[in-house]
Amino acid sequence: xxxxxxxxxxxxxxxxxxxxxxxxxxxxxxxxxxxxxxxxxxxxxxxxxxxxxxxxxxxxxxxxxxxxxxxxxxxxxxxxxxxxxxxxxxxxxxxxxxxxxxxxxxxxxxxxxxxxxxxxxxxxxxxxxxxxxxxxxxxxxxxxxxxxxxxxxxxxxxxxxxxxxxxxxxxxxxxxxxxxxxxxxxxxxxxxxxxxxxxxxxxxxxxxxxxxxxxxxxxxxxxxxxxxxxxxxxxxxxxxxxxxxxxxxxxxxxxxxxxxxxxxxxxxxxxxxxxxxxxxxxxxxxxxxxxxxxxxxxxxxxxxxxxxxxxxxxxxxxxxxxxxxxxxxxxxxxxxxxxxxxxxxx
Numbered sequence: 614x615x616x617x618x619x620x621x622x623x624x625x626x627x628x629x630x631x632x633x634x635x636x637x638x639x640x641x642x643x644x645x646x647x648x649x650x651x652x653x654x655x656x657x658x659x660x661x662x663x664x665x666x667x668x669x670x671x672x673x674x675x676x677x678x679x680x681x682x683x684x685x686x687x688x689x690x691x692x693x694x695x696x697x698x699x700x701x702x703x704x705x706x707x708x709x710x711x712x713x714x715x716x717x718x719x720x721x722x723x724x725x726x727x728x729x730x731x732x733x734x735x736x737x738x739x740x741x742x743x744x745x746x747x748x749x750x751x752x753x754x755x756x757x758x759x760x761x762x763x764x765x766x767x768x769x770x771x772x773x774x775x776x777x778x779x780x781x782x783x784x785x786x787x788x789x790x791x792x793x794x795x796x797x798x799x800x801x802x803x804x805x806x807x808x809x810x811x812x813x814x815x816x817x818x819x820x821x822x823x824x825x826x827x828x829x830x831x832x833x834x835x836x837x838x839x840x841x842x843x844x845x846x847x848x849x850x851x852x853x854x855x856x857x858x859x860x861x862x863x864x865x866x867x868x869x870x871x872x873x874x875x876x877x878x879x880x881x882x883x884x885x886x887x888x889x890x891x892x893x894x895x896x897x898x899x900x901x902x903x904x905x906x907x908x909x910x911x912x913x914x915x916x917x918x919x920x921x922x923x924x925x926x927x928x929x930x931x932x933x934x935x936x937x938x939x940x941x942x943x944x945x946x947x948x949x950x951x952x953x954x955x956x957x958x959x
Contacts, residue, residue: 674842
C-alpha cells in the first residue's frame with residue numbers, strides 16, 4: 614500500500630496526573646506499543662486473545678496482577694535511573710514525555726513512550742527503558758534484542774513518525790551491567806505491523822470477534838486457565854464436539870510415540886550407568902578423577918546434588934503442630950493433567 618509519511622502525531626491525552634484506572638481506560642481505546650508483539654503473535658507473555666479480552670474490558674476469572682507486582686514496580690521505579698545512565702553513557706539529551714500520542718492516519722494506534730532523545734544532529738528519537746534480572750541477560754547477548762521490545766519501538770516510531778529508537782536495559786546494580794540497542798525504522802516491517810494491527814482492531818475488537826489461539830501451547834493453556842477459572846471437580850461432564858476427533862487421535866498417537874522414546878531413553882540411561890559404575894567404585898568418596906591416555910585426558914566429576922525440602926509426612930506434622938506457620942509458608946498452586954482413554958477400539 615505504501616506508507617504516507619507526511620504527518621505529525623496527535624496528543625490524545627496528557628498522562629501526567631492520570632490515575633492508573635483512567636490510564637488503563639485510555640489505553641483500551643487503541644493498540645499501544647507493548648501490545649504490538651501480541652498482535653503479531655510474538656509476545657512471550659500474552660496471546661492475541663488475551664489482548665482482545667483486555668481491549669473489550671473482559672476481566673480474567675483468575676486475576677494474577679498482584680502476583681508479579683514487585684517486578685512491575687521495580688521496572689517502573691527504575692525507569693528514571695535507566696534514562697539517567699543512558700544519558701551519561703551516550704551524552705544525548707533525554708527528556709520525559711507524559712503524553713499519550715495517537716497516529717493521525719490510523720487512530721487505533723497509540724503510543725505512551727517513556728522518554729524522547731535529542732540526538733547530536735538535532736533529530737529526535739525514542740528511548741524505551743527496561744530492566745531485567747541477571748539470569749535473563751542472555752536474551753540480549755551478541756547485540757540481540759527481545760523481539761517483543763523490537764516491535765514495541767517499531768510501533769512507537771510509526772505513531773510518532775520518527776526514524777530511530779534506542780532501548781536501554783539495566784540488568785545489574787552498576788552502570789556496567791547495562792545494554793543499549795538501536796532500532797532503525799524499517800518501512801516494510803512497519804507496513805506489515807500496521808496491517809496486522811488494523812485487522813485485529815477492526816475485525817476482532819470492533820466486531821467483538823475473538824481471535825483464534827495461534828501462539829505456543831503453554832501460553833495458550835495459561836490463557837485458557839486464567840479466563841475459564843480453576844477446576845471444578847463436581848462440574849457436569851462436557852459433551853465434546855465431533856470436530857475434536859482428529860485432535861484426540863493425534864494426541865493418542867503422540868502419547869504412544871513419547872512412551873516409546875522414553876522407554877529407549879531409560880534403556881540408554883541404564884547402559885550409561887553400567888558404563889561408569891566401575892569408575893565410581895574406584896573413585897570412592899572422591900568427586901573428581903583423571904585418566905591420561907597419551908595426548909588425551911579424561912576429566913571425570915561425580916559431584917553430589919543436594920535438595921532441601923519437606924516430605925509429605927513432614928508437611929502433615931507441620932500443619933498439625935504449627936498451623937499458623939503452615940498457612941504463612943505453604944501455598945497450593947493448580948496445574949491440570951490432560952489424559953485420554955480410548956474405549957471400544959478394535
